[in-house]
Amino acid sequence: MPQNDEVDLDITNVAHGGVFVARHEGRVVFVPDTMPGERIRARITDRTHDSFWRADALEVLDAAPERQEHVWSAASIDREPGSRAGGAEFGHIRLEHQRELKRQVIVDALQRMAKLDRDVFVEAVEGETADGTGWRTRVRLQVGRDGTIGPFAPRSHTVVPVTDLPLATELVNESTPFGQTFPGAESIDVVATGTGAGHVLVNEAPVKRGRRTIRPRQRPVPIREVVGDREFRLDARGFWQVHRQAAATLTQAVQSAVDEALFDPRAANLDLYGGVGLLAAALGDRFGSTLRITSVESDEGATDNAAENLAEWLGASAVTERVERYVRTLAAESSAVERARLRAATVILDPPRSGAGRQVVEAIASLAPAQIVYVACDPVALARDLALFAERGYPLRTLRAFDLFPNTHHVEAVATLAP
């Protein structure tokens, strides 16, 4: 019989964030490591919210037909919840069904937040492995008090030592110093480039000086990545798409998301949250040498690299600025000529997980561009921003989704918006 906080739960739905939904005593309970259609034994771990509780899955009583042995034994439900490795929340679900659940999360977010009845197909990337392993080119491992490295257990700061990283590429696994300790460090990043170089970067812990917390300055580690025939320079610690096929997949997706009829290479095109210029280059490769585009990014090192990566387009430039501020200034201070160029523009938008938000959406919409291509790594933030854009005259035209993060709950989407 279940004891104390232990309950038997029927799992009915998938929720955003890698957890699943059950009901208990009239409340929603969020549980990881299970899936819809299962009956599980769970332990309630968090009763602090009125509207929902959280629980850990302890044992599967009735398994769904889509359950498989976890692709990463370190994350298996056979382990105590606190010693399961985080970062592979869907690894116990067959890959096809993971995509179906991601589809449901997107469709649900669009319905709830944007009042849109829209289906979407979650596409596998070209050359994906049968079990969705071997794709991560970048991994951050946390360092425990004793210097041990590993991922955190989900929703905790407990480091789980591991001996392999199945989601990562072979080169990441070969480069990872499993079993070594890094006393005093906060984390290590293992980066394997598409050009075949493996890097281990040690991130020193921040130091306290009085009330201030000072992050040690890290020297840049220049690396190269290749997409098709094009080479990109970047810092190993800087942003780069994580799946070995992600940069190529998003390059093609953005190229085909742009409506040629609405595209003007000489307009004041924008690549917002531009990183090292990947998506500006995607437009340059599709629309040619006359392309005019400004890539806007808050990280100065990335912008320096973007300027070099985009050097072959005379009309391309890279600006270090927060997007909120950049678009607000454009909206407030552009001359009549600049405004006309902005009205003809295509705006690419690839924000971090939190999305663009109201301020950025309002400023972009007030520029009245010809079209917007929104690249999103969070379906809920995307749906919220789509609602804001639709209210301002930019309804959703096309939507594609890509499984760029197999065996995790994450999913990427590319949307085109136009009046």
Ligand SMILES: C[S@@+](CC[C@H](N)C(=O)[O-])C[C@H]1O[C@@H](n2cnc3c(N)ncnc32)[C@H](O)[C@@H]1O
């Ligand atoms: C999802 S990445 C996209 C990068 C690039 N489009 C690519 O595909 O490689 C988001 C980028 O936005 C930058 N960023 C985050 N918040 C920002 C902000 N408020 N303003 C400008 N850039 C920001 C990050 O440094 C990061 O490079």
